Amino acid sequence: MSEPIKERGMTVKDMKLSPSIFAADLGELKKQIKELEDSNIDFIHVDVMDGHFVERMAFGADHIKALKSMTHIPLDVHLMIEHPELHIESIADAGADIITIHQESTARVLSCLHKIRNRGIKAGIVLSPGTPEETIKYLLDDLDMILLMSVNPGEGGQHFLGSVVDKIKNVKAMVGDRDIDIEVDGSIDNKTIKPCYEAGANVFVSGGYLFQGIKEHTETLRKAVKE
Numbered sequence: 001m002s003e004p005i006k007e008r009g010m011t012v013k014d015m016k017l018s019p020s021i022f023a024a025d026l027g028e029l030k031k032q033i034k035e036l037e038d039s040n041i042d043f044i045h046v047d048v049m050d051g052h053f054v055e056r057m058a059f060g061a062d063h064i065k066a067l068k069s070m071t072h073i074p075l076d077v078h079l080m081i082e083h084p085e086l087h088i089e090s091i092a093d094a095g096a097d098i099i100t101i102h103q104e105s106t107a108r109v110l111s112c113l114h115k116i117r118n119r120g121i122k123a124g125i126v127l128s129p130g131t132p133e134e135t136i137k138y139l140l141d142d143l144d145m146i147l148l149m150s151v152n153p154g155e156g157g158q159h160f161l162g163s164v165v166d167k168i169k170n171v172k173a174m175v176g177d178r179d180i181d182i183e184v185d186g187s188i189d190n191k192t193i194k195p196c197y198e199a200g201a202n203v204f205v206s207g208g209y210l211f212q213g214i215k216e217h218t219e220t221l222r223k224a225v226k227e
């Protein structure tokens with residue numbers, strides 16, 4: 001096996017796109033999923049919202065099950081819910097490939113991460129914009145993904161919070177050589193993706209921007225990190 005690429009002493013992982021299905025046109029879902037497949041998309045990001053942890057409500061286990069039956073693209077499920085420990089089993093049964101839970105959503109973070117991994121699913125932690133990265137220092141060996149929010153969780157179409165760039169750099173340094181994806185979510189477009197990539201993020205959730213033109217904007221995002 002070839003050695004992982006190193007830059008500035010850090011491992012560089014492949015860039016991956018995870019379009020947020022929250023921004024899809026549900027009336028055209030089959031067609032849009034086909035376009036995502038044709039564009040060789042890496043993950044589909046599914047936001048689960050409970051109306052408590054965030055105001056909005058969106059997508060539950062039944063919707064994830066339906067999506068799973070429609071595509072081979074792995075499902076990257078972001079739980080924006082209180083008491084995630086109560087729902088991990090049903091989300092896993094529905095077919096999630098990655099489950100991320102918010103650091104702010106439960107006092108039982110580590111037990112949730114173990115529950116997810118025990119199902120053979122990748123486990124991740126999400127930090128809202130106001131949550132310091134130091135809070136995940138003791139979780140690093142239990143993580144496959146760290147998701148940093150670049151908007152307040154719960155809504156699409158918000159303003160990009162530039163403070164995430166420093167946070168990504170700090171998280172990248174904390175992660176070191178561990179095999180952990182660093183994902184960023186919120187207002188990712190052809191301009192905001194590059195500073196996040198350069199800071200060390202490798203998975204990008206894009207909603208409004210990507211679904212404005214799946215094929216074209218997928219290419220633009222991929223090109224933007226290389227320019």
Ligand SMILES: O=C(CO)[C@H](O)[C@H](O)COP(=O)(O)O
Pocket residue numbers: 020022023045047151152153154155156157158185186187188205206207208209
């Ligand atoms: O997690 C989310 C909201 O909490 C969405 O995934 C996110 O907002 C993506 O949409 P956009 O790219 O339009 O900001």
